[in-house]
Amino acid sequence: MNSFTIRREAEADIPAIRDLTSRAFVDKPYSRQREAAIVERLRDADALTFSFMAVKGASLVGHIAASAVKISDGTGNWFGVGPISVAPERQGEGIGSLLMQRALQELREMGAAGAVSVGDPTFLGRFDFVDAPDLRLPGMDPQYFRALPLADTTLPTGTVWYHDAFVV
Numbered sequence: 001m002n003s004f005t006i007r008r009e010a011e012a013d014i015p016a017i018r019d020l021t022s023r024a025f026v027d028k029p030y031s032r033q034r035e036a037a038i039v040e041r042l043r044d045a046d047a048l049t050f051s052f053m054a055v056k057g058a059s060l061v062g063h064i065a066a067s068a069v070k071i072s073d074g075t076g077n078w079f080g081v082g083p084i085s086v087a088p089e090r091q092g093e094g095i096g097s098l099l100m101q102r103a104l105q106e107l108r109e110m111g112a113a114g115a116v117s118v119g120d121p122t123f124l125g126r127f128d129f130v131d132a133p134d135l136r137l138p139g140m141d142p143q144y145f146r147a148l149p150l151a152d153t154t155l156p157t158g159t160v161w162y163h164d165a166f167v168v
């Protein structure tokens with residue numbers, strides 16, 4: 001039986017997170033393969049809202065991060081969920097779903113107003129992320145950009161800025 005534990009990252013996990021994140025995004029059309037660096041830059045800037053790992057035994061098999069975003073209409077308390085990575089050889093086993101559910105639970109418990117994410121629209125749609133035509137992430141093909149109101153009941157409008165750590 002597959003059983004995975006979700007826990008917060010610790011200092012000793014940093015090299016494994018870097019390696020996993022690098023491997024997960026190879027060949028993804030919405031990626032410039034900068035995600036491993038982004039996670040490190042967020043951590044270094046003390047801007048990781050959270051960083052959860054999925055582990056099986058002693059092995060890291062998945063990771064998800066979140067950080068605050070800014071929105072040009074002044075809406076506050078929204079967060080970018082991601083990067084999310086599952087080890088290529090363990091994809092399709094439910095690990096990504098567990099990580100996303102844990103991340104959204106954490107955001108709800110924090111009282112977050114909403115979340116945005118970049119990635120596969122089918123995967124994100126499973127967690128009720130929706131197309132947000134009035135919300136724009138500069139430089140990103142809109143088909144890969146999705147939003148999910150949490151405490152807010154409506155989608156904001158305007159431009160979204162992730163933390164500077166994403167500019168690599």
Ligand SMILES: CC(C)(COP(=O)(O)OP(=O)(O)OC[C@H]1O[C@@H](n2cnc3c(N)ncnc32)[C@H](O)[C@@H]1OP(=O)(O)O)[C@@H](O)C(=O)NCCC(=O)NCCS
Pocket residue numbers: 024025028083084085086087090091092093094095096097098118119120122123124126
């Ligand atoms: C996307 C990702 C995080 C999903 O993790 P995972 O552990 O493979 O996902 P799960 O096993 O929980 O899959 C949940 C469902 O989503 C589907 N799914 C998973 N990855 C998908 C993808 N890239 N495109 C479409 N559907 C996907 C699965 O088929 C599964 O559906 P099913 O239950 O009907 O079979 C993982 O594939 C990954 O690391 N991808 C590379 C990095 C990446 O693209 N990150 C951004 C993603 S938004």
